[in-house]
Amino acid sequence: MRNRVPPRLAGGTKKSQRLHRGLLERAKQVQSVTREGYDVSKSFPWYRTGITQGTGVTANRATPIVSSQVVGGAFGESAFKNDTDDDIEVRRFTFLTFGVNDDFLARVGVKIESEKEDIIKKWLPITSLHTDPHHYLVGSQHQGIWVLPTPYFLQAGHTFTGRIIAPPSATPRTKELTITLRGYNPIDFDPIIMATTTTFPAAGYNTFSFTENRDGPLRDMIIEEISVGLSDVSDDFAGLAFFLNQVFILFEPPEGPKWSQDIRTPFCSLSTQMSVYGGITNGFYQPIVVHEPTNPIILSPGQSIKMSVLPFETEQSAQIIVTALGTQRGKRTKS
Amino acid sequence: MIRNYLPFVRQQYFEIPTGTRDYARIPIFSTGGGAKVILDDFSVWQAVPSITDSPLLMRIGVMGYKYFTEDFQAVQAYSNGHRPLCSRWNFPKPYRMYPGQKLRTQITRMQVGSPIDYPIGIMFNGIREKDQRPIILYDTDEEAKASQAVSALNDMTLATPHDSSILLYGVTVSQWSGDVLNRTGVGVQIWGPDDRQWIETAVYDGAPAQIGLRVIGPPTNVMQLGEQNGWVLDPKQTFTVEIINTNAGTEGVYLTLRGVVEVEE
Numbered sequence: 001m002r003n004r005v006p007p008r009l010a011g012g013t014k015k016s017q018r019l020h021r022g023l024l025e026r027a028k029q030v031q032s033v034t035r036e037g038y039d040v041s042k043s044f045p046w047y048r049t050g051i052t053q054g055t056g057v058t059a060n061r062a063t064p065i066v067s068s069q070v071v072g073g074a075f076g077e078s079a080f081k082n083d084t085d086d087d088i089e090v091r092r093f094t095f096l097t098f099g100v101n102d103d104f105l106a107r108v109g110v111k112i113e114s115e116k117e118d119i120i121k122k123w124l125p126i127t128s129l130h131t132d133p134h135h136y137l138v139g140s141q142h143q144g145i146w147v148l149p150t151p152y153f154l155q156a157g158h159t160f161t162g163r164i165i166a167p168p169s170a171t172p173r174t175k176e177l178t179i180t181l182r183g184y185n186p187i188d189f190d191p192i193i194m195a196t197t198t199t200f201p202a203a204g205y206n207t208f209s210f211t212e213n214r215d216g217p218l219r220d221m222i223i224e225e226i227s228v229g230l231s232d233v234s235d236d237f238a239g240l241a242f243f244l245n246q247v248f249i250l251f252e253p254p255e256g257p258k259w260s261q262d263i264r265t266p267f268c269s270l271s272t273q274m275s276v277y278g279g280i281t282n283g284f285y286q287p288i289v290v291h292e293p294t295n296p297i298i299l300s301p302g303q304s305i306k307m308s309v310l311p312f313e314t315e316q317s318a319q320i321i322v323t324a325l326g327t328q329r330g331k332r333t334k335s
Numbered sequence: 336m337i338r339n340y341l342p343f344v345r346q347q348y349f350e351i352p353t354g355t356r357d358y359a360r361i362p363i364f365s366t367g368g369g370a371k372v373i374l375d376d377f378s379v380w381q382a383v384p385s386i387t388d389s390p391l392l393m394r395i396g397v398m399g400y401k402y403f404t405e406d407f408q409a410v411q412a413y414s415n416g417h418r419p420l421c422s423r424w425n426f427p428k429p430y431r432m433y434p435g436q437k438l439r440t441q442i443t444r445m446q447v448g449s450p451i452d453y454p455i456g457i458m459f460n461g462i463r464e465k466d467q468r469p470i471i472l473y474d475t476d477e478e479a480k481a482s483q484a485v486s487a488l489n490d491m492t493l494a495t496p497h498d499s500s501i502l503l504y505g506v507t508v509s510q511w512s513g514d515v516l517n518r519t520g521v522g523v524q525i526w527g528p529d530d531r532q533w534i535e536t537a538v539y540d541g542a543p544a545q546i547g548l549r550v551i552g553p554p555t556n557v558m559q560l561g562e563q564n565g566w567v568l569d570p571k572q573t574f575t576v577e578i579i580n581t582n583a584g585t586e587g588v589y590l591t592l593r594g595v596v597e598v599e600e
Binding site for chain 2: 103106107109116119120121122123124125126127128129130131132133291293294295296297298312
């Protein structure tokens with residue numbers, strides 16, 4: 001499939017002609033792009049998000065507090081189910097809340113259970129799970145980079161698109177976002193950056209697309225990173241303290257399975273690096289807890305990870321957003 | 336012989352009156368036969384941070400030898416690392432535990448003011464050597480307790496599974512706040528399977544103590560050491576620090592040294 005000649009060819013420059021020739025002759029070369037022993041063109045990022053309401057109580061501890069399972073499907077299924085035909089390597093969990101004080105996640109317990117065993121069977125405060133000493137525990141950031149758990153092979157002539165929905169609060173809706181794909185050409189290893197801008201919709205969703213790969217020089221691209229940031233960093237950010245918490249993007253790659261099922265994943269749940277303009281002393285601190293198992297948790301098709309949360313004594317109520325992130329593996333190309 | 340690496344954290348606190356100097360000698364780890372000590376990092380943390388000036392001058396060395404620099408340098412001059420933002424420590428080398436072995440931990444809540452109570456938890460993450468699957472050792476105290484209360488966390492959830500040895504790669508203690516400027520931590524003590532104390536971030540006069548390096552808020556100075564930089568000592572040697580306080584008032588200083596001891600099993 002990847003060897004067919006894309007419908008639109010590049011312009012007449014010498015470089016694009018060379019690239020075009022390379023494209024036609026590239027079959028073996030492209031098939032050899034591997035990462036960790038797997039064919040890049042058959043491995044895909046995978047993530048699932050579950051949202052549950054952590055309801056606190058204003059009374060004392062004697063008041064019963066009900067735990068809730070993090071579910072994603074319509075039938076009370078775990079949000080973190082492998083509904084693909086391939087193995088999933090779960091490499092990262094992200095825990096996030098909206099609009100409450102910064103101590104909320106420290107007062108919510110979590111239990112985790114896989115098909116094979118209880119991973120955590122006592123209520124452990126979520127902040128105990130954090131494993132990255134240098135990751136900011138705050139989501140009030142304005143630029144984020146997501147290093148994909150596995151590179152994505154974007155074919156020449158195909159368009160990478162996505163959708164963005166309205167943020168929960170009104171302030172960011174006037175802002176413009178820049179979304180960037182970063183990677184390289186698998187034939188000559190030249191770096192490639194494609195950027196597009198979009199705005200938040202008032203309601204529903206806006207779509208965005210990266211047309212350079214469709215209209216520009218004919219080339220494949222191995223996407224390694226996706227970044228999201230404000231186009232205008234001169235603005236007053238005091239009112240945007242929750243910025244990346246409120247960016248809900250669904251990426252829609254042209255080939256392969258969907259990376260995610262719905263659009264409820266905040267971009268900061270995916271980000272591996274975040275930065276901020278103007279310091280982080282304004283506004284709330286929104287805790288993000290990132291847990292990366294030392295080795296991936298393998299989910300065979302149909303298997304799931306069950307997760308429950310329980311607010312300890314707290315006067316706050318908030319949504320708890322949990323994202324499991326990893327790789328959908330195709331066939332291993334070498335042992 | 337199989338080599339194993341015992342993690343350790345040693346923390347000392349002392350107060351230096353204005354215009355004077357003081358010494359800290361940090362005995363690393365009495366292993367009784369360890370092969371070598373690999374120092375991971377060293378931090379200096381002022382109890383009351385000074386942002387604009389540098390009232391502390393420091394030199395470091397090994398007791399019984401010359402200092403690495405004869406002249407005192409500003410504490411900041413030694414800093415070459417990131418400031419960690421949470422109570423997490425990745426061990427420089429993984430620690431192996433065998434079936435039947437178990438960790439013992441104790442955590443002292445240090446937060447004062449409101450909110451005064453919060454649950455506490457500790458988590459070690461690693462892998463089973465048998466099948467390379469990830470594993471978590473953990474324990475938690477769900478009960479709300481007042482500041483200064485001590486939680487002994489000793490459940491069997493801190494024990495090695497019966498069917499495989501494990502490698503531990505790091506430890507995290509729950510954190511009550513996502514506020515990166517908040518300086519309050521917890522006192523942490525961890526004992527290994529032989530009941531030897533690995534980690535002690537003791538509680539001094541009610542002042543906040545940290546697990547290893549949850550040292551946040553400027554000017555926190557972290558000095559990355561590491562085997563690759565030659566920071567390998569004999570277990571009997573003592574890491575020595577000398578500090579001069581040039582500030583107008585007394586300075587309280589926390590010194591934290593982290594590393595691993597190589598032992599043969």
